Amino acid sequence: NAGVTQTPKFQVLKTGQSMTLQCAQDMNHNSMYWYRQDPGMGLRLIYYSASEGTTDKGEVPNGYNVSRLNKREFSLRLESAAPSQTSVYFCASRGPPGDGYTFGSGTRLTVV
């Protein structure tokens, strides 16, 4: 099925460990996004990529890096995980400007 695929679905990290969240879409969308969702805070934008080869910071970029590897893939890296990064992470993509997003199924990350 066409859509956005995120891996892994669950992850537990120790403080200071690093990891990369993977995201791929097969809808030929230009724009891709990483959000985190915490209770009572809604969805907050971490980083986004408006097109292949570009990335920009969102509302909460500290502690994260991203790579737009090609048009399909947009990865999110935590270099040194902290308990404050415990959250549910969603990747999303969008086709034409103004259209809605298609979301991945999310990654539940716990940092202990």
Next chain:
Amino acid sequence: EDKVVQSPLSLVVHEGDTVTLNCSYEVTNFRSLLWYKQEKKAPTFLFMLTSSGIEKKSGRLSSILDKKELFSILNITATQTGDSAIYLCAPSSGNTPLVFGKGTRLSVIA
């Protein structure tokens, strides 16, 4: 700075009740407003509204936009337990990323 305020933040109703969820917004270069439903996993798309005063319907759900007063409402009639979810709204200004409200958590009890 773009702002999106949803109310109420949470709501508990009985099956069969009708609910109205509110979304007010302030964005530059407004193009459309989107509503999403989020159950246990990722948000799923409900409606995109671009014109004031034109109601969009999907079964028991309907939504309307007021571009003059900068708000939208989402109505759910004859609620069912399957309507229990977080409902998110997000105004779109074209190319810029969506800014989501904090959501309304709806719980429908039998």
